[in-house]
Amino acid sequence: RVPVGTQVRRVERDGTLTLVGDLDRPGKAILVARGGRGGLGNAAFATPTRRAPRFAQRGEPGEEWQLVLDLKLLADVGIVGMPNAGKSTLLAAVTAARPKIADYPFTTLEPELGVAEVDGREIVLADIPGLIEGAHRGRGLGLEFLRHVERTRVLVHLVDGARPDPVADMQTVNRELAEAPGDLPAKPQVVAINKIDLPEVRARLPALADAFRREGIETLPVSAATGEGTKELLRAVIRRLPPKEERETVEHEAMPAPIGPRFRVRRSDGLLEVEGREPVSLAYMMPLEDDEGRREFWRRMARMGVVRALRRAGARPGDRVRFGHVEVEWEG
Incomplete structure (x- = not known):
């Protein structure tokens, strides 16, 4: 399992x-x-x-x-952003998850999952550890983190409003998503400016919103610490999620049975080698160390046509014949 x-x-x-x-x-x-x-x-x-x-x-x-x-974790929503943007705090604010939270980068070393309910609908959120420049090349365990984003349907891009240039931070993370395997840039994003509980962030919020708007991006203000704006954020996420019945499920069939000719005889390393599922399986299964078992084996090889093929290939009494990993002396 x-x-x-x-x-x-x-x-x-x-x-x-x-x-x-x-x-x-x-x-x-x-x-x-x-x-x-x-x-x-x-x-x-x-x-x-x-x-x-x-x-x-x-x-x-x-x-x-x-x-x-x-x-690869299965979640409706992936929370992405720079280290220390408040992703784990947001997950804890909107779900019953209790990820490790501390005031330093890379507190989260493994993705965390939580379930949020809003307006009678449940969604699964994944807190993806912070992405840094070069994450798609493995910096900061980036590839370990990025693979969990692949299955999400919507990304919450959380930016730290207290950082000097949140727009540049968002662009850094998006570049890493674009360079990673898969089609991550095509996923819908909801961009949220975090830490509006801090007076200095609240004061610059209009300017930050304008800066993002100039990039063609609408933002939502939130405080993961106090919960302010988180309901509006979840509602925005739900509006971007496809209905469950429209989600694609890729099916992979069971391993195909081997097909091909019943057998073939060729020379390899100075030996005659018989290839083919039936004769090779029979060589593994028959007790070739027993005289009766060995005679029965060659009788069955004759019925398959292997004996005739070996004679045509020039087999002589005493030659070694290989069936897979089993070697048998040709008795003519």
Whole structure:
């Protein structure tokens, strides 16, 4: 079991990553590796002349993959901004979440979630730790933070009204969002000027609002410390959220079954090698150390056409034939 919001990627043999599935809702399950088939018991190999065979098949080995699990939090709203802008204080003011709050940058080192209710509607908010210039290159754990913004629908961009140039701060954060993977700049933003409880911020509020307006941005004044303006902020956020039924859910199918020819024979490293799921699986499952089991194996290879293909490839008695990781002596 993994948290909702976990993406599962498979490490291919060439080192590339393939997305297997996205566990984006409770109860969703995906297949990441197939188990092997069970082996046949000795009764399956009985014949009129071999009433009680002394061998049975082993179970087929299952698939083994190295997986990368990447948690991307699921939230309606991401609260972004420079360090110490008051994001955690805002989350605590509008939800029951209790993130760590202190008067220094990078108090929040992991995203925090909270649920807010306004006008009878619930929304999930994520406090994304502060972004600094170079975050998209990993500065300040930026990539760790930015990946959690990907799933949000709306961004609350919180700017510190007590900083010398809040417009420049907003532009810095937006540049980092633009450089990050995904389509973060396309997400709707609600820009809020925080710390209006401070007299000096309240006094410069008209000038700050005008400065943002010249950039084509309307702002909302809030005080995360006192709660002033937070209801209006949440209502503005809800107006920008798409209805739940319109939200897209990307489905990823289970891993496709391998397809291709039943088998092929080729020379590799001086050996004859048989490739193909059926013959290789049978080599893993049959007890080749047992004389009866080995004879039964070659009988089945003959029925598949593998024996004929080996002869055409020039196999001679005593040659080693490789089936996956198993080597068998060709008995002609």
